[in-house]
Amino acid sequence: MPAPSARRLSAVKAAPVADKRDAILRAAIKVFARSGFFQSQVADVARVAGVAAGTVYLYFRSKDDLLVSIFDRTMKDAIAEGRAALAGVTDPVDRLRRMARLHLDRLGRDRDLAVVVQVELRQSIKFMERFSSTHLQDYLNLIRRTIADGQAAGAFRTDVSANTAAKVFFGALDETATNWMLSRRKYSLSGEADNVVDLLIGGLGR
Amino acid sequence: MPAPSARRLSAVKAAPVADKRDAILRAAIKVFARSGFFQSQVADVARVAGVAAGTVYLYFRSKDDLLVSIFDRTMKDAIAEGRAALAGVTDPVDRLRRMARLHLDRLGRDRDLAVVVQVELRQSIKFMERFSSTHLQDYLNLIRRTIADGQAAGAFRTDVSANTAAKVFFGALDETATNWMLSRRKYSLSGEADNVVDLLIGGLGR
Amino acid sequence: MPAPSARRLSAVKAAPVADKRDAILRAAIKVFARSGFFQSQVADVARVAGVAAGTVYLYFRSKDDLLVSIFDRTMKDAIAEGRAALAGVTDPVDRLRRMARLHLDRLGRDRDLAVVVQVELRQSIKFMERFSSTHLQDYLNLIRRTIADGQAAGAFRTDVSANTAAKVFFGALDETATNWMLSRRKYSLSGEADNVVDLLIGGLGR
Amino acid sequence: MPAPSARRLSAVKAAPVADKRDAILRAAIKVFARSGFFQSQVADVARVAGVAAGTVYLYFRSKDDLLVSIFDRTMKDAIAEGRAALAGVTDPVDRLRRMARLHLDRLGRDRDLAVVVQVELRQSIKFMERFSSTHLQDYLNLIRRTIADGQAAGAFRTDVSANTAAKVFFGALDETATNWMLSRRKYSLSGEADNVVDLLIGGLGR
DNA sequence: TATGAATGAGCCTTCATTCAT
DNA sequence: AATGAATGAAGGCTCATTCAT
Numbered sequence: 008m009p010a011p012s013a014r015r016l017s018a019v020k021a022a023p024v025a026d027k028r029d030a031i032l033r034a035a036i037k038v039f040a041r042s043g044f045f046q047s048q049v050a051d052v053a054r055v056a057g058v059a060a061g062t063v064y065l066y067f068r069s070k071d072d073l074l075v076s077i078f079d080r081t082m083k084d085a086i087a088e089g090r091a092a093l094a095g096v097t098d099p100v101d102r103l104r105r106m107a108r109l110h111l112d113r114l115g116r117d118r119d120l121a122v123v124v125q126v127e128l129r130q131s132i133k134f135m136e137r138f139s140s141t142h143l144q145d146y147l148n149l150i151r152r153t154i155a156d157g158q159a160a161g162a163f164r165t166d167v168s169a170n171t172a173a174k175v176f177f178g179a180l181d182e183t184a185t186n187w188m189l190s191r192r193k194y195s196l197s198g199e200a201d202n203v204v205d206l207l208i209g210g211l212g213r
Numbered sequence: 214m215p216a217p218s219a220r221r222l223s224a225v226k227a228a229p230v231a232d233k234r235d236a237i238l239r240a241a242i243k244v245f246a247r248s249g250f251f252q253s254q255v256a257d258v259a260r261v262a263g264v265a266a267g268t269v270y271l272y273f274r275s276k277d278d279l280l281v282s283i284f285d286r287t288m289k290d291a292i293a294e295g296r297a298a299l300a301g302v303t304d305p306v307d308r309l310r311r312m313a314r315l316h317l318d319r320l321g322r323d324r325d326l327a328v329v330v331q332v333e334l335r336q337s338i339k340f341m342e343r344f345s346s347t348h349l350q351d352y353l354n355l356i357r358r359t360i361a362d363g364q365a366a367g368a369f370r371t372d373v374s375a376n377t378a379a380k381v382f383f384g385a386l387d388e389t390a391t392n393w394m395l396s397r398r399k400y401s402l403s404g405e406a407d408n409v410v411d412l413l414i415g416g417l418g419r
Numbered sequence: 420m421p422a423p424s425a426r427r428l429s430a431v432k433a434a435p436v437a438d439k440r441d442a443i444l445r446a447a448i449k450v451f452a453r454s455g456f457f458q459s460q461v462a463d464v465a466r467v468a469g470v471a472a473g474t475v476y477l478y479f480r481s482k483d484d485l486l487v488s489i490f491d492r493t494m495k496d497a498i499a500e501g502r503a504a505l506a507g508v509t510d511p512v513d514r515l516r517r518m519a520r521l522h523l524d525r526l527g528r529d530r531d532l533a534v535v536v537q538v539e540l541r542q543s544i545k546f547m548e549r550f551s552s553t554h555l556q557d558y559l560n561l562i563r564r565t566i567a568d569g570q571a572a573g574a575f576r577t578d579v580s581a582n583t584a585a586k587v588f589f590g591a592l593d594e595t596a597t598n599w600m601l602s603r604r605k606y607s608l609s610g611e612a613d614n615v616v617d618l619l620i621g622g623l624g625r
Numbered sequence: 626m627p628a629p630s631a632r633r634l635s636a637v638k639a640a641p642v643a644d645k646r647d648a649i650l651r652a653a654i655k656v657f658a659r660s661g662f663f664q665s666q667v668a669d670v671a672r673v674a675g676v677a678a679g680t681v682y683l684y685f686r687s688k689d690d691l692l693v694s695i696f697d698r699t700m701k702d703a704i705a706e707g708r709a710a711l712a713g714v715t716d717p718v719d720r721l722r723r724m725a726r727l728h729l730d731r732l733g734r735d736r737d738l739a740v741v742v743q744v745e746l747r748q749s750i751k752f753m754e755r756f757s758s759t760h761l762q763d764y765l766n767l768i769r770r771t772i773a774d775g776q777a778a779g780a781f782r783t784d785v786s787a788n789t790a791a792k793v794f795f796g797a798l799d800e801t802a803t804n805w806m807l808s809r810r811k812y813s814l815s816g817e818a819d820n821v822v823d824l825l826i827g828g829l830g831r
Numbered sequence: 832t833a834t835g836a837a838t839g840a841g842c843c844t845t846c847a848t849t850c851a852t
Numbered sequence: 853a854a855t856g857a858a859t860g861a862a863g864g865c866t867c868a869t870t871c872a873t
Contacts, residue, residue, distance in 0.1 A: 027832095043336060045251035049868060050835095059834040061870075070868065100418065126339050130249060132395060133332050154417070164419050167412045171405065174392050175385040175412055182384025183377075189338060199377065206373045206381055210416025211360070212306065213370050233857095255843060265859045270844070439853095455748060457663035461847060462856095471855040473849075482847065512830065538751050542661060544807060545744050566829070576831050579824045583817065586804050587797040587824055594796025595789075601750060611789065618785045618793055622828020623772070624718065625782050645836095667864060677838045682865065 028066045031056045032080070035073045040119035044074055044127050074123075074131060081124055082142035085113060089149055099157030100208055106150065107180055107200040114184045115196030121188045125181070150176055179203050234272040237262045238286070241279045246325035250280055250333050280329075284337060287330055288348035291319060295355055305363030306414055312356065313386055313406040320390045321402030327394045331387070356382055385409050440478045443468045444492070447485045452531035456486055456539050486535075486543060493536055494554030497525060501561055511569030512620055518562065519592055519612040526596045527608030533600045537593070562588055591615050646684040649674045650698070653691045658737035662692055662745050692741075696749060699742055700760030703731060707767055717775030718826055724768065725798055725818040732802045733814030743803045768794055797821050 034056035038047045049070050053060045067073050092105045114121035132143060151173040157163040163172070183203055187196045240262035244253045255276050259266040273279050298311045320327035338349060357379040363369040369378070389409055393402040446468035450459045461482050465472040479485050504517045526533035544555060563585040569575040575584070595615055599608045652674035656665045667688050671678040685691050710723045732739035750761060769791040775781040781790070801821055805814045 043340065048866090053835095060868090061835065062833055064869070065832070122339070126335055129332055129335055129391065133328065134249060157417075162419065163417050164415065167408060167417070171389075171408045172412060172417055174388050175409055176417075178384040178386070178388025178391075179381040180384070181388055182380045185335065185384075186380050202373060202377050203381055206378060206416075207413075208416050208418040209370065210412075210414050210418075211363075211369050211373070211378055211382075212414040212416075213368065254841090266843090267845075267860065268858055271857070276843070455752065460845090465856095472847090473856065474854055476848070477853070534751070538747055541744055541747055541803065545740065546661065569829075574831065575829050576827065579820060579829070583801075583820050584824060584829055586800050587821055588829075590796040590798070590800025590803075591793040592796070593800055594792045597747065597796075598792050614785060614789050615793055618790060618828075619825075620828055620830040621782065622824075622826055622830075623775075623781050623785070623790055623794075624826040624828075625780065666862090678864090679839060679866075680837055683836070688864065 027056075027058065027062070031058065031063055031066055032073070032076060036077055036117075036119050036123050039074065039077070039127060040122035044123075044130070049073075074127060077120075077123060078128060078131060079142065081113075081120065082146060085110070086142065086145055086149060088113070089146070093153070099153065099160055099162040100204075102153050102157070103176065103208070104201065104204045106153065107176075107204045108197060110180045111184060111200045112197045115187070118188065121184060121196075125185045125188050147173055147177060176207060179207060233262075233264065233268070237264065237269055237272055238279070238282060242283055242323075242325045242329050245280065245283070245333060246328035250329075250336070255279075280333060280337060283326075283329060284334060285348065287319075287326065288352060291316070292348065292351055292355065294319070295352070299359070305359070305366055305368040306410075308359050308363070309382065309414070310407065310410045312359065313382075313410045314403060316386045317390060317406045318403045321393070324394065327390060327402075331391045331394050353379055353383060382413060385413060439468075439470065439474070443470065443475055443478055444485070444488060448489055448529075448531050448535050451486065451489070451539060452534035456535075456542070461485075486539065489532075489535060490540060490543060491554065493525075493532065494558060497522070498554070498557055498561060500525070501558070505565070511565070511572055511574040512616070514565050514569070515588065515620070516613065516616045518565065519588075519616045520609060522592045523596060523612045524609040527599070530600065533596060533608075537597045537600050559585055559589060588619060591619060645674075645676065645680070649676065649681055649684055650691070650694060654695055654735075654737045654741050657692065657695070657745060658740035662741075662748070667691075692745060692749060695738075695741060696746060697760065699731075699738065700764060703728070704760065704763055704767065706731070707764070711771070717771070717778055717780040718822075720771050720775070721794065721826070722819065722822045724771065725794075725822045726815055728798045729802060729818045730815045733805070736806065739802060739806045739814075743799070743806050765791055765795060794825060797825060 031052065035047075035052045038051045038055055041047075042051075049063055050060045052073065053063050056063075063073075067076065088109055089106055092109055093102050096102050096105060114124065128143070151169050154163060154172045154176070155169040158165045158169060180200075180203060183199050184196065187194070187199070237258065241253075241258045244257045244261055247253075248257075255269055256266045258279065259269050262269075269279070273282060294315055295312055298315050299308050302308050302311055320330065334349070357375050360369060360378045360382070361375040364371045364375060386406075386409060389405050390402060393400070393405070443464065447459075447464045450463045450467055453459075454463075461475055462472045464485065465475050468475075475485075479488065500521055501518055504521050505514050508514050508517055526536065540555070563581050566575060566584045566588070567581040570577045570581060592612075592615060595611050596608065599606070599611070649670065653665075653670045656669045656673055659665075660669075667681055668678045670691065671681050674681075681691070685694060706727055707724055710727050711720055714720050714723060732742065746761070769787050772781060772790045772794070773787040776783045776787060798818075798821060801817050802814065805812070805817070
């Protein structure tokens with residue numbers, strides 16, 4: 008933690024910058040969630056953020072950069088949170104359960120963010136110049152390794168590749184989030200985490 | 214089945230129209246798959262289809278209508294194929310297996326179609342004026358009912374709602390298809406169907 | 420009157436041609452009256468005429484030609500009718516009265532024609548490539564000469580040029596027709612003729 | 626009248642905006658006069674105004690709005706000017722004479738404006754969604770009331786309705802203006818005002 | 832830093848006209 | 853003569869981005 012003087016200095020110079028950049032990014036999430044990336048206008052983002060249109064370009068290179076920045080921050084946070092949450096947990100099933108809860112918690116806390124991530128991310132993955140898929144790949148790798156470790160530890164069956172299982176796991180969470188985002192009903196998204204994990208661990212068959 | 218002469222007559226009048234509409238639709242799938250809907254130009258679709266730009270508007274109301282038509286036809290076909298494939302199959306596990314194979318078969322046969330459906334459909338679901346989500350809902354309902362029937366028949370566990378299970382099932386297939394579509398490697402998508410179903414039925418746990 | 424055989428021949432060859440050309444022209448009047456020349460489409464004219472779009476071009480060189488043909492025929496008829504109506508009439512006031520009645524009668528009989536003539540003719544006069552203003556000039560000359568004759572005969576005052584008086588006379592009829600065409604009320608247009616002439620002859624002052 | 630400093634301030638802020646809007650409107654009058662509304666391009670208006678095409682849309686909603694704005698301003702000015710000019714004048718004949726002079730003065734000062742008003746206004750009246758005919762109706766009402774007052778005051782004959790007389794009066798001025806606008810000769814339009822009024826008051830007959 | 836007026840490239844869509852049948 | 857599917861040029865309008873203030 009910086010000394011008071013340092014904090015004040017940074018408050019005068021850095022913090023407002025971070026604040027405004029953040030305000031614009033939050034405005035972008037709201038606007039993109041409402042209208043979709045391509046149907047949104049930079050001017051709308053600026054208006055919602057309470058700044059002039061030109062100001063957006065003091066903090067972001069382009070409209071694309073707004074979207075990339077949203078994804079970058081979201082995925083980086085997700086991976087960091089995920090790693091932290093798994094820190095002291097050794098039981099493979101618990102590890103998956105924690106990841107599922109985190110995944111749905113994060114999206115469930117901010118419906119706008121969920122909309123943007125669930126609706127626009129896939130688009131962007133397709134167009135590599137817009138979003139380096141690295142982060143998402145990192146996330147899938149995190150799941151895959153967790154499953155592979157569980158297989159090595161004898162907790163998970165080994166006749167299914169960790170790769171396939173990771174995709175099934177991620178897909179299940181992803182679809183659950185998408186359904187929640189599209190649904191009018193206001194049920195708790197994170198409440199679904201345990202159901203999904205139970206099903207995946209125990210299997211649908213009796 | 215009509216007599217040859219009748220078929221020739223209809224081929225002279227109806228077929229060319231259907232052919233051109235179809236050519237434009239296939240061109241749209243190719244172009245949208247390459248560049249994404251919003252970054253594609255109607256003129257590109259026309260060029261790929263081998264017609265003039267204006268001709269597109271003889272068969273489709275608008276650029277949006279192209280996308281909607283792709284979805285409509287794909288989903289209608291999917292549901293019809295799905296219903297047909299389940300016709301004589303009673304074993305619940307077999308029914309799910311068939312649906313999974315069909316799902317991945319269809320997308321695996323046409324990578325461009327897979328790209329459009331996996332990348333653009335979600336966007337369009339969000340904007341109901343663009344695509345009535347009815348068809349997709351129908352598809353999810355088909356899965357849900359299949360699972361509920363399996364539960365009633367005692368084949369599937371009943372401590373997980375059919376709704377949750379349907380989302381997990383669809384999400385697993387969906388993510389598998391998306392991953393295949395994005396991957397450079399040319400593995401068979403439909404080959405994944407059995408793995409996914411085995412995992413979902415048996416569960417990841419031992 | 421031609422012999423029956425001649426009539427049949429002409430009915431087979433010439434008459435249908437004239438009929439179709441006429442049908443298209445009448446359709447054009449109706450369509451142009453409803454939407455205005457520039458906002459009308461050749462396809463609409465064809466549909467109203469009950470022919471295919473391409474057929475219009477068998478009888479008219481272009482869309483412009485449709486408008487020109489409407490004006491040409493209308494003005495030619497008007498002048499011919501006007502000359503005929505003045506044939507045996509020598510009293511200058513009677514001559515003006517007859518011209519006014521004819522003018523308003525003609526437009527009053529066919530509201531669509533009135534709309535096209537009153538609304539589109541002025542446009543077209545401005546663009547000489549579209550309509551040779553000769554016909555309208557001929558019409559104004561007919562009025563001017565009638566007034567000049569009346570002046571020479573001592574019936575009309577001579578301290579106003581026949582030219583100015585002709586414009587006032589035509590303008591009064593023109594505005595009366597325009598007002599009638601735009602008005603919702605269904606009063607008789609030709610009934611206005613005498614009022615207008617009385618006013619112009621007698622003057623507004625006491 | 627504001628103090629110089631205040632004027633300078635307002636000149637710095639308000640004037641440029643008004644100037645640009647005005648420049649575009651004047652350009653539109655020039656371009657529409659040359660080619661007609663439908664054959665003019667917004668890009669031409671912009672080029673003549675010395676701005677980029679997109680700039681037009683910062684000041685006007687659409688191409689239609691340009692035309693409507695021209696009419697609105699012209700008619701509003703005409704009515705205001707007319708009312709002002711009649712303020713202290715009581716003699717009915719003088720009142721009509723003043724209105725006629727104003728009418729022809731205004732159009733005679735700006736031939737382009739005259740072209741647009743005389744040629745395009747009628748079109749627009751026909752299509753009410755494009756131009757609320759209210760203003761023109763107001764103008765006609767002003768004339769009608771002036772005539773009716775003159776009748777009540779015993780200056781004008783009463784065996785002709787004020788309504789008919791107003792149309793004749795307006796039509797005479799309108800046609801005079803149209804003829805001047807179309808004519809190549811450069812005579813003075815406002816010089817015609819007295820001739821027209823004399824004729825209308827005194828009547829063509831002896 | 833912040834503004835927001837101005838820019839102008841870009842694109843969907845229309846529709847007069849043509850021409851193979 | 854008649855059709856109507858096809859053409860493709862044209863233009864209104866949008867909006868990401870810039871830059872003078």
